[in-house]
Amino acid sequence: MQHIHTDVFTVDPLHPDAAIIERAASLLRQGEVVVFPTETVYGLGADAFQPAALERIFAAKGRPYSDPLIVHIVDEESLSLLTPAIPLEAKLLAEAFWPGPLTMILPRGPRVPDLVTSGFPTVAVRMPRHPVAQALIRATGSPIAAPSANRFMHVSPTTAQHALGDLEGRVPLILDGGPSEVGVESTVLDLCSPVPTILRPGGVSLEALRTVLPNVQPPQKRQAENQEAPVEVQTQAQRSPGQMLIHYAPAVPLLLFDGSEATMRAAMLAEARRRQARGERVGVLIADEDVPAFQGSGVRTHSLGSAAAPEQIAASLFACMRSLEAAGVQVILCRSFDERGLGLAIRDRLLKAAGGKIWG
Ligand code: TXA
Ligand code: MG
Numbered sequence: 108m109q110h111i112h113t114d115v116f117t118v119d120p121l122h123p124d125a126a127i128i129e130r131a132a133s134l135l136r137q138g139e140v141v142v143f144p145t146e147t148v149y150g151l152g153a154d155a156f157q158p159a160a161l162e163r164i165f166a167a168k169g170r171p172y173s174d175p176l177i178v179h180i181v182d183e184e185s186l187s188l189l190t191p192a193i194p195l196e197a198k199l200l201a202e203a204f205w206p207g208p209l210t211m212i213l214p215r216g217p218r219v220p221d222l223v224t225s226g227f228p229t230v231a232v233r234m235p236r237h238p239v240a241q242a243l244i245r246a247t248g249s250p251i252a253a254p255s256a257n258r259f260m261h262v263s264p265t266t267a268q269h270a271l272g273d274l275e276g277r278v279p280l281i282l283d284g285g286p287s288e289v290g291v292e293s294t295v296l297d298l299c300s301p302v303p304t305i306l307r308p309g310g311v312s313l314e315a316l317r318t319v320l321p322n323v324q325p326p327q328k329r330q331a332e333n334q335e336a337p338v339e340v341q342t343q344a345q346r347s348p349g350q351m352l353i354h355y356a357p358a359v360p361l362l363l364f365d366g367s368e369a370t371m372r373a374a375m376l377a378e379a380r381r382r383q384a385r386g387e388r389v390g391v392l393i394a395d396e397d398v399p400a401f402q403g404s405g406v407r408t409h410s411l412g413s414a415a416a417p418e419q420i421a422a423s424l425f426a427c428m429r430s431l432e433a434a435g436v437q438v439i440l441c442r443s444f445d446e447r448g449l450g451l452a453i454r455d456r457l458l459k460a461a462g463g464k465i466w467g
């Protein structure tokens with residue numbers, strides 16, 4: 108790919124400067140790509156109706172065409188450009204969760220380019236609540252297709268610096284609106300299957316979705332969590348391509364520990380000491396509640412936040428993985444978390460980073 112200069116412009120996340128937004132929107136209208144903040148993670152956007160612009164997303168990320176894109180809109184009227192029929196469930200969910208971190212899979216309308224849907228008969232749509240994302244879509248005058256602004260297979264970016272690290276020289280502009288509030292990607296909910304089913308747990312919890320649609324199904328278990336090889340990756344990848352098990356991985360191996368808090372702490376401590384004794388540089392991700400158990404152990408730990416506050420863990424998870432990567436650790440040991448609320452998404456991302464394997 109040809110190297111281009113990447114500008115980074117700081118924008119006020121709540122009251123973005125109209126001139127900066129217009130500069131980004133005009134690039135998008137010209138068929139360019141732009142990185143912008145959303146409440147979940149940073150996105151790499153292009154005009155959803157310009158195939159040549161969509162091509163640039165795949166080129167910049169190194170993403171295969173088999174992985175479809177989410178289309179971001181600012182008003183419900185735009186839905187009619189994307190889908191021929193808006194199911195009642197979608198209307199109810201939109202009322203409850205839009206704008207916000209919910210992506211709905213809907214029947215695809217005839218105008219939606221194949222590059223957006225990877226040829227699937229469905230289209231993924233989300234209305235973000237970040238003021239910069241909203242201002243950008245409005246100023247562009249078109250829905251914006253955007254995957255997370257990371258290189259393919261890397262952890263999603265929750266700051267402009269993360270996006271710059273992955274995409275410098277490959278995109279003309281990054282809008283820096285500060286750290287993402289939610290920190291994990293949107294929940295992807297399939298409304299085209301017989302029963303509404305979560306394909307990717309994310310920023311809107313299963314419990315919250317069920318207050319509106321009591322029959323929402325959790326994501327299918329992809330495999331027994333202790334298996335060596337992710338055997339079902341291929342079939343699952345065909346149904347929902349972004350759901351491959353090996354995904355969102357940090358550049359260093361991550362070992363995921365599970366069990367009671369006492370078991371996890373003891374196993375992580377023993378494994379960290381064993382590796383440090385061999386001269387390995389080890390990064391250990393724990394919760395605030397684990398800190399006393401590691402004090403005076405000589406093991407370097409980083410807390411993700413309180414285990415009782417999954418929104419704290421979600422908001423810091425990807426940034427912590429990236430900072431350990433940047434610090435040059437050779438392996439990351441991480442505890443697991445309760446599946447309630449945002450915990451389901453946290454567990455999903457940790458399992459993916461761990462290649463589907465649970466340690467200890
Ligand atoms: O929070 C988010 O969703 C972020 C921000 C930028 O909005 N975007 C994001 O996009 O995470 P991406 O491309 O990294 O993940 C999109 C997911 C993938 O798992 C993809 O396979 C799935 O949505 N997806 C997109 N269209 C689909 C479709 N028609 N059917 C099934 N899955 C679809
Ligand atoms: Mg992604």
